[in-house]
Amino acid sequence: MNEASEKIGAAAGEDGDAPRDLDPARAPGARRLPDDVADVLEALPANVALLDRTGRIVAVNGGWRRFADESALSLATHGIGGCYIEAAGEAADCLREVIAGERADFSFVFSSHSEDRQCWFRAYFAPLRVAGEPGALVMHSDVSEAVAAEQRVFQLLHYDSLTGLPNRAFFLDRLRHMLAQGQRYHRKLAVLFIDLDRFKVINDTLGHQVGDExxxxxxxxxxxxxxxxxxLGRFGGDEFVMILPDLRNGQEAVAVARKLIGLLAEPFRAAGQDLYVGASIGVAVFPDDADDADTLLRYADTAMFRAKDLGRGGWQFHTPVMNERALERLHLETDLRHALERNEFELHYQPKVSCASGEIVGFEALLRWNHPTRGLVFPADFIASLEESGLIVRVGAWVLEAACRQLALWQQAGFGRTDVSVNLSARQLEDPHLIDTVRTALDVSGLEAASLELELTESMLMRNAEQIIATLGELRRLGIRLSVDDFGTGYSSLSYLKRFPLDAVKVDRSFVQDITADPDDASITRAVITMAHSLKLKVVAEGVETDGQLSLLIANQCDEIQGYLFSPPLPAAAAAGLLEMRKRLSEEQLRSQQRQRVLLLVDDEENILASLRRLLRRDGYRILVANGGEQGLEQLAQNEVDVIISDQRMPAMTGVEFLRRVKTIYPNTVRIVLSGYTELQSITDAINEGAIYKFLTKPWDDEQLRANIEEAFRHKELADDNRRLNHDVQIANKELAHANQQLRSVLDEKQRQLARDEASLDIAQEILQQVSLPIIGFDNDGMIVFANREADLLLGGGVPLLGSFAEERLPERLNGLLLAKDGGGIDWAADGGRWRVSCRTMGETSRSRGSLMLFLARESAP
Structure with a gap:
């Protein structure tokens, strides 16, 4: 701390000659300063305050006093909510560190704004001893003008002064950033180069002021x-450029270009008249055309000039191929408007198969277009056009009605109970007549609402969540089931997703495709299945094409699969053939489950047991039956049972008594009571003590009972997995502990060996130092790694040779001997003495490396 600071700190706590009180409020604890010190503080062009060790202000100068008065006035005028100072918490923390001596000094710029103005200050904090105790000096000055100047400079450097849009430099920076994002997440991006068509004429004839307007x-x-x-940015003149990120395909840029052409064709009002200008647009797409910013801009610029050459007021893609595609798309849209009236649409059906029973449990209806000249056109080629043209609502209503009618016909033909799922588009979901459309499809076809499932995407759910929740609620009240398609590819959070009234999720094919090869995809799929089951949602995996994928999905408790492994999408007649032949997954394919699920039914009424067996046979369980508790215990003794469903009122032993005994003997089973009689106290006690998992009543709802039993098996399998995992972890921990013990033993032995080797090395070096003949050791690079005292005296003049290179310190003849590495020797004379010098390569009888040079006095040579 400097002398002035010490003087101020000492004076703040002492009485001196002609003291001056700088605190007009005369707050308790205020200090008085000598006149010379007070004059210095008053002269400073900053607000200054001295703080004691508690952070309390003990003295201020006039600048601080005026600042405090202004702050008080602001609070009196606007209230405490009208004056806000940022970074107060950070300043308080740093100030405590300064006073405590944990920090030297610091400064920062902060904002203080009220309803009518905003100011910027630079605050400076430094340690200062006040009355011999730790304290602090606080100074802050108004830097609002400097900050405003920086903001103006930033604005001038990054934005066009006429339009306020990003200029070329800032635009290019944004474009490069978006390209990096597109490369990382594999998303398309389009650059639109937009140029006014007749701007030069208007600028020249009506003047630059009108042109600027x-x-x-x-x-x-x-x-x-x-x-x-x-x-959107402006490059200068009449050139504007636009970035369109997150495109599914280049055709989406076409829709934007068309929209802009239409908007810009409308008149502009300037100079008291309507001006018709129009624009030409060039389009370049990442990554189709280029993957760097400069090339994309150049291509878009070239395409814009091509649009001008072709007559202005239009748009062009960079490549002729894309132009041809866009023209083809235009013709396709024209044909689409007549396809519905000409009955060119048809539905194909892809079966969904149970992973438990292997049987077909439903179909997904998929739209196809039989074009008169193009043949069969797939949805990827025309769905976007249906969306953009608004035809999707009409076509979607047709799909709903046709799918419901077809499924109703199959059910009437005796093909069993299956369901049909239909994909909804975003436009349909937002259609205010959607509920009426669905109700009409069900009424016309005669299909039960429970047999219809509507599929939505994650992105659709997030667009207008509250309205979507209301719409889905109305659909659920009709009895329709709802599922999320392509789950995992959108951006919904799990906490948000649970708000929607959903029944199922479909794992996207992009995860299933590499599930057997990519651990990340396998982990994501397993996590989705676990999460969905915890929310009581069914899981369907799309795009299953191999037995390996199926095996892994079954092992992870996936409920249903859909894909080419079982069947591609088929026309209605061929799909009916699958139902007629009762095609199912083979036993070999289903055998990937660890074992078949085993269900024990206990009831003294044969008709109840028969009804339950008929209902549950389709779910692929191995079903055991018992007509009472004793027989149930016999079945448990002979079979490994997962789930037990027991009646309550039975002779000899009630259901609760039976399940209490089962809990003691077979604690890992899941136990359910299904009864028409309720003995509340005994049931409650059994549930509380864990003897009963659930209590269900007779008569039962078929689908609800099936769902409860499925949930019970999942609960059992999850518990089994946890027990296996815990066992595996315990074994792994024991093995790891044993391995650590072995490793410690090896390391200890290595350490002991190193200690022995180090001691041996010390001894060897000491011996060599005591030898009266010069000895030098070299590593493989020619560095001197050992030289005894005699060698230092002979070749170094007493200066240590250690760490030098041979070529730097050895005479040329000795260096040549070292490089020869032939084990030979030479006669050499130095300082009046004659020596026989030999060089030996190390490592012949040990793991040492390098060379050893020995000097023998000539007289001592043999």
Whole structure:
């Protein structure tokens, strides 16, 4: 701390000659300063305060007093909510560190704003001893003008002064950032180069002022058409550029270009008249055309000039191939408008198969278009056009009715109870007449609502969540089931997803495709299945094409699969053939389960047992029956049972008594009471003590009972997995402990060996040092790693040779001897003495490396 600071700190706590009180409030604990010190503080162009060790202000100068008065006035005028100072918490923390001596000093710029103005201050904190105790000096000055200047400089450097849009440099920075995002997440991006068609004529004839006004209106109209994720910039003159991120395909850029062409064709009002300008647009797409910013801009610019050459007021893709595709898409849209009236649409059906029983449990209806000249057209080629044109609502209503009618016909033909799922588009979900459309499809076809499932995507659910929840609630009240398609590819959170009234999730094919090879995909799929089951949702895996995928999905408790392994999407007649022949997964394919699920039914009424067996046979369980508790115990003794369903009122032994005994003997079973009689106290006690998992009543709802039994098996299997995992972890921990013990033993022995080797090395070096003849050791790179005293005296003049290279310290002849590495020797004279010098390569009888050079006095040579 400097002398002035010490003087101020000491004076703050002492009485001196002609003291001056700088605190107008005369707060308790205020200090008085000598006049010379007070004059220095008053002269400082900053607000200054001295703080004691508690952080309390003990003295201030006039600048601080005026600042405090202004703050008090602001609080009196606006209330405490009208004046806000940022970073107060951070400043308090740092100040405590300064006073405590844990920090030297610090400063930062902070904002203090009220309803009518905003100010910026730079605050400086430094340690200062006040009255001999730790304290602090606080100074802050108004830097609002400097901050405003920095903001103006930033604005000038990054934004166009006329339109306020990003300039070329800032736009390029944003484009490169979005390209990096697109590469990381494999998303398409389009760059639109937009140029006014007749701007030069207007600028030249009506003047630059009118031209500037037109450019501003042009920029505002383009900005209004942008999405929140889009970026619009101006490169100068009449050139505007737009980035469209997160595109599914290049055709989405076409829709935007068309929209902009239409908007810009409308008149602009300037100079008291309507000005018709129009624009030409060039489009380049990442990664189809290029993967760097400069090339994309160049291609879009070239395409824009091509659009001008072709007549202005239009758009062009960079490549002729994309132009041809866009033209083909336009013709396709024209044909789509007549496809429904010409009965060119048809539905194909892909079966969904139970992973428990292997049987077909439903179909997904998939739209196909039999084009008169193109043949069979798949949805990927025309669904986007249906969405953009608005035809999707009409076509979607047709799909709903046709799918319901077909399933009703199959059920009437005696093919058993299956369901049909239909995909809804975003436009359909937002259609206010959707509920009426669905109700009509059910009424016309005669299909039960429970046999219809509607599939939605994650992104659709997130668009307008509250409205979507209300719509889905109405659909559920009709009895329709709902599922999320392509789960895992969207952006919904699990906590948010549980708010929707859903029945199932479909794992996207992108995860299933590599599930047997990619551990990440396998982990994601397993996590989705576990999460869905915890929310009581069914799980369907799409795109199953191999037995390996099926085996892994079954092992992870997936409920249903769908994919080419079982069947591709088929026309209605061929799909009916699958039902007629009762096609199912083979026993070999289902055998990937660890074992078949075993269910024990205990009831003294034969008709109840028969009804339950008929109901549950389709679920693929191995079903055991017993007509009472004693027989049930016999079955348990002979079979490994997973789930038990028992009646309550039975002769000799009640259901609760039976299940209490089972809990003691077979604690890992899941136990359910199904009874028409309720003995509340005994049931409650049994549930509380864990003897009963659930209590269900007779008569039962078939689907609800099946769902409860399925949940019970999942509960059992999860508990089994946890026990196996715990066992495996215990074994692994024991093995790890044993391995650690062995490793410690090896390391201890290595350490002891190193100690022995180090001691041996010390001894060897000491011996060599005591030898009266010069000895030098070299490593393989020619560095001197050992030299005894005699060698230092002979070749180094007393200066240590250690750490030097041979070529630097040895005479040329000795260096040549070292390089020869032939084990030979030479006669050498130095300092009046004659020596026989030999060089030996190390490592012949040990693991040592390098060379050893020995000097023998000539007289001593043999």
């Amino acid at each position: 037109l450019l501003q209106q042009f920029g505002r109209r383009l900005s209004a058409a942008c999405r929140a994720s889009d970026t």
